[in-house]
Amino acid sequence: GENVEQHPSTLSVQEGDSAVIKCTYSDSASNYFPWYKQELGKGPQLIIDIRSNVGEKKDQRIAVTLNKTAKHFSLHITETQPEDSAVYFCAASEIHNQAGTALIFGKGTTLSVSS
Amino acid sequence: DAGVIQSPRHEVTEMGQEVTLRCKPISGHNSLFWYRQTMMRGLELLIYFNNNVPIDDSGMPEDRFSAKMPNASFSTLKIQPSEPRDSAVYFCASSFSHEQYFGPGTRLTVT
Numbered sequence: 001g002e003n004v005e006q007h008p009s010t011l012s013v014q015e016g017d018s019a020v021i022k023c024t025y026s027d028s029a030s031n032y033f034p035w036y037k038q039e040l041g042k043g044p045q046l047i048i049d050i051r052s053n054v055g056e057k058k059d060q061r062i063a064v065t066l067n068k069t070a071k072h073f074s075l076h077i078t079e080t081q082p083e084d085s086a087v088y089f090c091a092a093s094e095i096h097n098q099a100g101t102a103l104i105f106g107k108g109t110t111l112s113v114s115s
Numbered sequence: 116d117a118g119v120i121q122s123p124r125h126e127v128t129e130m131g132q133e134v135t136l137r138c139k140p141i142s143g144h145n146s147l148f149w150y151r152q153t154m155m156r157g158l159e160l161l162i163y164f165n166n167n168v169p170i171d172d173s174g175m176p177e178d179r180f181s182a183k184m185p186n187a188s189f190s191t192l193k194i195q196p197s198e199p200r201d202s203a204v205y206f207c208a209s210s211f212s213h214e215q216y217f218g219p220g221t222r223l224t225v226t
Contacts, residue, residue: 032213043119043206043217044158089158095213100146100165102174103215105158 002027004092006106013080015115023090023106024072030092033073034103035064038087048075051095080113087111117141119218121207127224133195136221139188140209148208148215149182149192158206164190176201197225 003026013019025033031052036044050057050064050073057064061080066073077084087110091103120139128134140147148163162172164184172182179198184190194201204222208215 034214036217043208043219046214046216049214093213100148100163100170100210100213100215102148102160102163102171104160107157 002030002092002104004090004104004106006090006109008109009107010110012112012114015080015082015113017080019077019080019111021075021088021090021109022072025092026071027094028071029094032093032095033066034091035075036089036091038089044089082113082115085111085113119207119209119216121218121221123221124219125222127226128197129226130198131196133193134197134223136192136205138190138207138218141216142188144209144211146210147184147190150206150208152204152206199225201225
């Protein structure tokens with residue numbers, strides 16, 4: 001089955017710096033890679049996702065890149081702000097048509113942004 | 116729009132008792148997922164349904180766990196009997212297509 005590795009487990013940056021979180025996956029059939037942000041006491045919130053037919057996707061200060069050959073994908077947050085502090089999870093899945101499929105999650109990265 | 120609704124938000128019970136967690140998915144979503152989150156194991160899928168039909172329950176720890184989805188707007192996860200190692204946060208998520216939206220979770224403590 002699919003296995004997702006995520007690094008680093010913790011990341012501390014100064015406000016305004018960039019943060020990069022990296023994930024690798026094992027199953028070449030995986031074709032959907034979402035990223036979730038989880039704040040303390042809340043459920044994971046989908047922040048950006050990418051499909052395997054795209055190499056990069058941006059949404060304001062966040063971007064995700066995908067390298068299918070190497071089976072790795074990364075989350076990039078630019079101009080970090082204290083409110084970006086949270087636990088970030090990557091995930092991988094093989095999606096078919098319109099049916100839901102299970103997400104396999106990485107272990108998470110705790111991002112701390114200090115002002 | 117209301118998101119995924121879970122109840123209760125917190126549950127404290129004694130070992131051996133039955134526990135029922137409830138989930139109302141987002142209206143119009145056709146898939147529902149139950150996840151469990153612990154420090155040791157992270158976020159792991161327990162079971163998911165497509166159009167109210169269980170598709171994959173391979174993540175359900177053992178026979179003490181069961182899940183039902185009697186209709187498109189309601190699902191339950193039951194643990195009977197509960198054990199201290201079941202203590203975790205249980206999340207329900209729903210989707211239409213592939214984007215999954217999570218509820219706020221139920222924090223279960225079994226003493």
